[in-house]
Amino acid sequence: MIPAKFDYATPSTVEEALGLLAEHGDDAKVLAGRPSLIPLIRLRLSPPSFLVDIGRIKDLNYIKQVDGHIAFGPLTTHHDIAFSDVVKRKLPMLASAAHQIGDPAVRNRGTIGGAAAHADPNGDYPTCLLALDASLVAVGPRGERVIAARDFFVDTFTTALQPDEILREIRVPVAAGSRGTYLKFRRRSQY
Numbered sequence: 001m002i003p004a005k006f007d008y009a010t011p012s013t014v015e016e017a018l019g020l021l022a023e024h025g026d027d028a029k030v031l032a033g034r035p036s037l038i039p040l041i042r043l044r045l046s047p048p049s050f051l052v053d054i055g056r057i058k059d060l061n062y063i064k065q066v067d068g069h070i071a072f073g074p075l076t077t078h079h080d081i082a083f084s085d086v087v088k089r090k091l092p093m094l095a096s097a098a099h100q101i102g103d104p105a106v107r108n109r110g111t112i113g114g115a116a117a118h119a120d121p122n123g124d125y126p127t128c129l130l131a132l133d134a135s136l137v138a139v140g141p142r143g144e145r146v147i148a149a150r151d152f153f154v155d156t157f158t159t160a161l162q163p164d165e166i167l168r169e170i171r172v173p174v175a176a177g178s179r180g181t182y183l184k185f186r187r188r189s190q191y
Contacts, residue, residue, distance in 0.1 A: 010053045014139060014166060017054050021164045022141055024050040030166060031055065032074055032114040054166065060113070063087060065174075069135075072170040074113020078102070081112060090174045094132065097124040113167045116152070119159045126153050134172045140165035 011017040021028050029048035032055060054060065054075070061075040063084050070090055072081070081087050081098035088095040101107055101115075101124055115125040116136060129136070129149040136152045138145050138161055152160050161167060 006048050006051050008051045008053065010056050012056060012058075014054075014057060014060070014168065017052050017057065017166055018140060018164070020050070020052045021166070024052075026163050028052055028163070030117070032060075032111050032117065032167075060168075065090070068175075069171045069173045072112050072172070074116075074167045074170065075111050076113070078107040078110050078112070078115075079104075082107065091132065091172055094128050094172065097128050100124070112170055116170060117159060117161060117167050119153050119155075119157050121156050129153075129170065129172070132172050134170055136167060137169040137171065138162070138165040139168040144168065146171075 009020050011020060017030070021030070027049040029051055031051050031053040057075070060073040061077075061080075062071070062073040063076055063080060063086060064071050065086055070086060078098045078101045082095055084095065087098075098107070098112075102110065112125055115123050116129060119126055126149075128134075130153065132149075134149045136147050136149060138147060140162055141164055147160050154160055
């Protein structure tokens with residue numbers, strides 16, 4: 001199906017993106033490498049009149065260990081998470097989940113921020129972020145706010161993000177000296 005007509009912008013800074021969201025209000029949607037948003041637009045299930053593509057904002061793609069947590073920029077791809085040495089060492093559950101998302105095309109384009117902001121209950125990241133007691137940082141015209149994952153994911157496809165906010169960072173705590181927790185599942189034999 002051909003999507004409904006919409007305008008499209010590619011800001012180069014977070015401030016520029018926030019300005020576009022403020023200017024276009026509820027008619028704007030943010031695109032952050034979200035492979036799940038494109039089918040919704042094509043099927044006219046979520047037709048924006050204005051699309052703000054933050055995929056070119058360079059300082060939103062990172063993985064860094066800071067003060068007892070690992071911080072992820074919202075544009076960090078599933079591939080980057082799956083193959084990050086620090087994530088494999090400190091948060092192996094998250095690395096394992098990232099490695100199993102979709103296919104190589106989705107892993108190379110899809111982002112942790114897009115998956116979190118989309119809040120698809122079938123997605124791997126919302127469950128992982130809840131289990132790992134993560135915090136998500138939103139930025140908007142009123143400044144920055146830190147939201148616990150349990151409060152961020154409100155309902156199916158619904159988050160605590162306001163229409164004029166952008167997900168700025170995801171923080172996952174790690175214990176000092178921790179090698180992380182890795183859940184192993186054993187397959188039970190059939191009787």
